[in-house]
Amino acid sequence: MITDNKGEIELAHPPRIMPSGIHPTKKAGAQEHLPPPMKHHKRMINIYSKPIPVDIVLHPIWWNKNAGITFDESFFYDPRRRVDDEQKMERVLHERFGDLGLGEDYRKSLPQIGAVHLASGYLLSEMLGCKVEYYEDAPPQVICAHMDTLDIDVADAFRSPAFRRLDSLVGQLKARHGYVVGDINWGGVLNLAIDIRGEEIFTDMLLQPAKATIFFNKIAQVIDKFVWYIQANTGSSSISVNRSARLFDYPVAIHSECSHTMISEEDYRRFLLPIDQEWSMRHKPYGIHYCGKDPHRMASAFAEIERLAFLDVGWGGDVALLREYLPETFFNIRLNPVEIQRYTSEELWQNITERVKASGDDLTRTGLCCVNMDKDVSDERIHEIFTIADEIIQENKARATE
Numbered sequence: 001m002i003t004d005n006k007g008e009i010e011l012a013h014p015p016r017i018m019p020s021g022i023h024p025t026k027k028a029g030a031q032e033h034l035p036p037p038m039k040h041h042k043r044m045i046n047i048y049s050k051p052i053p054v055d056i057v058l059h060p061i062w063w064n065k066n067a068g069i070t071f072d073e074s075f076f077y078d079p080r081r082r083v084d085d086e087q088k089m090e091r092v093l094h095e096r097f098g099d100l101g102l103g104e105d106y107r108k109s110l111p112q113i114g115a116v117h118l119a120s121g122y123l124l125s126e127m128l129g130c131k132v133e134y135y136e137d138a139p140p141q142v143i144c145a146h147m148d149t150l151d152i153d154v155a156d157a158f159r160s161p162a163f164r165r166l167d168s169l170v171g172q173l174k175a176r177h178g179y180v181v182g183d184i185n186w187g188g189v190l191n192l193a194i195d196i197r198g199e200e201i202f203t204d205m206l207l208q209p210a211k212a213t214i215f216f217n218k219i220a221q222v223i224d225k226f227v228w229y230i231q232a233n234t235g236s237s238s239i240s241v242n243r244s245a246r247l248f249d250y251p252v253a254i255h256s257e258c259s260h261t262m263i264s265e266e267d268y269r270r271f272l273l274p275i276d277q278e279w280s281m282r283h284k285p286y287g288i289h290y291c292g293k294d295p296h297r298m299a300s301a302f303a304e305i306e307r308l309a310f311l312d313v314g315w316g317g318d319v320a321l322l323r324e325y326l327p328e329t330f331f332n333i334r335l336n337p338v339e340i341q342r343y344t345s346e347e348l349w350q351n352i353t354e355r356v357k358a359s360g361d362d363l364t365r366t367g368l369c370c371v372n373m374d375k376d377v378s379d380e381r382i383h384e385i386f387t388i389a390d391e392i393i394q395e396n397k398a399r400a401t402e
Contacts, residue, residue, distance in 0.1 A: 047285050047309050047330050051363030051396065052356065052389045053247045056102070056382060057119050057371040059337075064137035065375040067092045073134045076115060077165055079172040086112045086182075096379055100386045111173040113166070113230075114184035116239045116246070119371050121185035121256060124226060125195040126162035128152055128219070144198045150208070150215040152196070157222045170233055183230045185240040188256035188289070189219050189275055190263070205267060213271060220275050227253060227283065241289050242312060244332050244369050252310050253283035261292030261314075269301050276305050285309035291334060291371070293317065299325040315339075319358035331359045335370040335385070341377055345384060352388045363396055 063069045067088060075081055087109055094103025120139035126132045129152075131143040157163065166184070173180045193201045193216060204212040227237050231251075238245045238254035245252050255276060260268060280286040287310025288302070295302075295311070296318035302308055303325040311329050313319055315336040322331065333355050343351065352368065359366040368389055373382070 046364055047248045047250050047252055048364055048367070049249055051366075051393045053244060053367040054100075054386050054389045055244045055247065055367075055369045056373060056385070057117065057243055057369070058377075059372045059374045060118060060135075060139055061137045062373065062375045062377070063089065063092075063117070070136040071118075071134060071138065071140070072136060076134075076140070077169055079111075079169060079176065082112055082169065082173065083109050083177075086110060086116065089117045097382060100383065109177075110182070111177040111180045112182035113170055113173060113180050113234065114182050114240050116182045116243065118240070119185070119242075120240075121187035121191065123162060123166060123184055124157075124187050124192055124222065127157040127160045127226075128192060128196050128222065130195050142195050144194070145196050146198045146200075147196050150197070150204060150211045152215070152218050152222070154218055154221045154225070158225065181234050181236075183234055183237050183240050185256070186223055186226055186230070186237070188258065189216050189223065189272060190259045191256055192219050192223070194259055202262070205263075205271060209270070216271055216275065220279075224279070224282075237283075238287070242332065242369065242371075244367055247367075248310075250285050252285045252287045253279070254287040254289050254310060254312070255279065256289045258289070258291050260290060260298065261294055265297055265301055268298055273301050273304065276308075280305045280307040287311060287330075290314050290317070296321045302326060302329075313355075319355050323358065323360055327360075328365070330365050330367065332367045332369055333359065335368065337370050337373045337377075340370055340373070340385075341381065348381075348384055349388050352385070353392060356389075356392055361396070363393060 060069075060071045064071070069075070069085055069088065075085055087106065090103045090106040090108075092103070094106040097103060118139055122132050122140040122142050125142040125145075129145040129147060131145075133141045133143060135141070170180055187195075190201075196219075197204065197215075201212070201215075204215070231237050231253075236245070236251045238252055241254040241256055245254060257272075260272070276286075276288065284307060286305075286307055288305075288308065289312040290298070291312060292314045293316025295314050299322050302311065302322075308326065308329050310332065311322065311326060312332045312334060313322060315334050319331065319333065333352075335352070340348065356363070356366055356368070368385065370385060
């Protein structure tokens with residue numbers, strides 16, 4: 001990427017615009033033929049040095065019930081609550097799960113600029129014209145802007161009331177504490193396009209692909225500039241995308257691709273893969289968050305991202321197939337937060353062990369997480385997840401000494 005004299009960021013190698021042609025967009029869920037994996041892969045940085053890091057994220061309804069925390073607007077923007085509520089959340093984690101290594105910062109009054117205990121992207125949507133609604137026991141809800149044009153002004157996003165409010169919060173926390181930590185979920189290109197344009201973006205991709213490409217690139221410029229702003233202040237960028245990022249030896253930049261389950265691999269290659277390829281060379285180490293159940297559809301495309309150090313593998317993902325294409329990538333295996341409460345202990349053990357083993361023998365390239373468990377999840381179930389991971393580690397060590 002390059003930066004012009006106005007400080008605006010553009011893709012140095014924008015995606016090649018393909019002619020619309022006569023071929024309809026493939027159905028996203030359709031089985032697509034994957035080419036065989038490439039035989040040669042560049043050695044990639046290993047972002048974690050210990051086997052199977054495990055982390056959890058609890059839904060706001062859990063926090064509201066168990067800690068009395070409300071998630072109104074002041075939770076996100078009041079400088080005192082940014083410190084006090086985050087410390088309270090650490091304290092609750094330490095009291096209930098301290099033996100698992102959770103809540104280690106319960107004694108610290110950390111000036112967190114964003115809600116690092118939640119999985120929620122909303123701010124960039126608001127910066128780009130969406131409204132956001134806040135609730136006591138739920139994450140912020142983005143209201144689609146239904147913009148009637150495929151055009152945004154990158155500079156305007158950083159002049160918006162939403163960004164100025166964040167910048168004011170950062171300034172207040174710095175004035176009071178001398179520094180800031182944490183980060184804010186920055187969403188993803190297609191995620192934001194849907195928030196801004198609604199379902200019309202899919203029609204745009206089919207009927208006016210050249211304009212859609214320019215639109216995606218402008219969203220990418222906003223994200224890129226925002227990520228550098230956060231990293232310049234805190235040194236990290238993606239804990240609010242995936243809390244596992246706080247455990248890694250290096251600060252990974254993770255692009256949220258939640259909505260990519262709605263598009264075909266062909267459309268991913270055409271519109272969005274070039275952005276991932278570009279960012280993987282600029283934001284090192286680089287990762288992709290894919291919480292949908294079918295990340296394996298994109299396996300061969302992901303293999304063309306030269307420095308894909310991290311991949312969130314959605315709960316239905318074919319781990320073994322992904323590993324064939326991405327032998328050096330760290331897989332963060334996501335567990336289904338709904339199903340996990342229904343499993344028997346035996347079913348939970350089988351689900352976790354099968355997926356971890358499919359990821360390969362090098363357990364430093366595999367992690368586990370379960371995100372948005374609600375108020376009905378038991379403490380015992382959370383302990384079971386960590387216990388199973390430890391059993392796999394011990395079994396792996398025993399095999400290594402045989």
